Amino acid sequence: MFSENIYINTNFKNKFDSSDLNADSPPAPQKKTTTHESCHRFSKVLLTSFTVYFLLLTTLFSVALINKVWSCCPxxxxxxxxxxxxxxxxxxxxxxxxxxxxxxxxxxxxxxxxxxxxxxxxxxxxxxxxxxxxxxxxxxxxxxxxxxxxxxxxxxxxxxxxxxxxxxxxxxxxxxxxxxxxxxxxxxxxxxxxxxxxxxx
Structure with missing residues (x-):
């Protein structure tokens, strides 16, 4: 009977430890972090592209306007x-x-x-x-x-x-x-x- 108790207690302890380990280990967040970083990187590239495009358009418009307005005849x-x-x-x-x-x-x-x-x-x-x-x-x-x-x-x-x-x-x-x-x-x-x-x- 004594040996039975030891077996049961050991088994229960093993079950408890294993469930305890599962409860403490956090879910793997690596996929979310990677997705979040990719999204952030894409936003930066998109913003930079729009900024460059806008500056280019502004420059071209300014040049066209100067040529049209300031080169003239009486x-x-x-x-x-x-x-x-x-x-x-x-x-x-x-x-x-x-x-x-x-x-x-x-x-x-x-x-x-x-x-x-x-x-x-x-x-x-x-x-x-x-x-x-x-x-x-x-x-x-x-x-x-x-x-x-x-x-x-x-x-x-x-x-x-x-x-x-x-x-x-x-x-x-x-x-x-x-x-x-x-x-x-x-x-x-x-x-x-x-x-x-x-x-x-």
């Missing part, structure tokens, strides 16, 4: 590329026309590309002729008023022009073949096109 002048253009409707000689442009901080128009030629002809009256900033210093040495080089491959003479050594100034006018350049006497009275660089404030 009232009644037409913008194209980096220049502004004004068509003078009163007739004058070539030198008088250049003086008038100069008084506005500009010069007679200089044309270096087909795009520029096409732009200006769209806003001109096809029934009129307009002085541009090209003249002959003598012996058919054509020069632009702004001292930029005269490029033979970027000229828009009408067929058969220039036609006379005595005609040392140039107009742009419309003929049956379209818009083009024509040499003319510098004393002739015509309208003109002035050009200046865009104003950047």
């Amino acid at each position: 009232k009644h002048w037409k913008p194209f590329s980096s220049h502004c253009y004004f068509t003078a409707t009163d007739s004058a000689s070539w030198s008088e026309s250049e003086e008038k442009c100069s008084s506005m901080g500009a010069h007679l128009m200089v044309i270096h590309s087909q795009e520029e030629q096409d732009f200006i002809t769209k806003i001109l009256d096809s029934q009129a002729a307009y002085y541009i900033g090209l003249s002959d210093a003598g012996h058919r040495q054509w020069r632009w008023v702004d001292q930029t080089p005269y490029n033979e491959s970027a000229t828009f003479w009408h067929p058969g022009e220039p036609s006379s050594d005595n005609e040392q100034c140039v107009i742009i006018n419309h003929r049956y073949s379209g818009w083009g350049w024509n040499d003319i006497l510098c004393s002739s009275k015509h309208k003109s096109v002035c050009q200046m660089k865009k104003i950047c404030l």
Whole structure:
């Protein structure tokens, strides 16, 4: 009987110890901690991404706004590329026309590309002729008023022009073949096109 009691007590003690151990051991929180850390890390990455995206958008918007607002032309002048253009409707000689442009901080128009030629002809009256900033210093040495080089491959003479050594100034006018350049006497009275660089404030 004594040995039975010892067996029962031992068995009961083993049961108690084992249940006691189960009660004391906390549930494994590692999965929760890992999930929580991952979520926290993801939030940080997302916040950083949004911040960078917002700053980039703000920078691009600012650059676009500055270019649009601060690069401009005076009232009644037409913008194209980096220049502004004004068509003078009163007739004058070539030198008088250049003086008038100069008084506005500009010069007679200089044309270096087909795009520029096409732009200006769209806003001109096809029934009129307009002085541009090209003249002959003598012996058919054509020069632009702004001292930029005269490029033979970027000229828009009408067929058969220039036609006379005595005609040392140039107009742009419309003929049956379209818009083009024509040499003319510098004393002739015509309208003109002035050009200046865009104003950047």
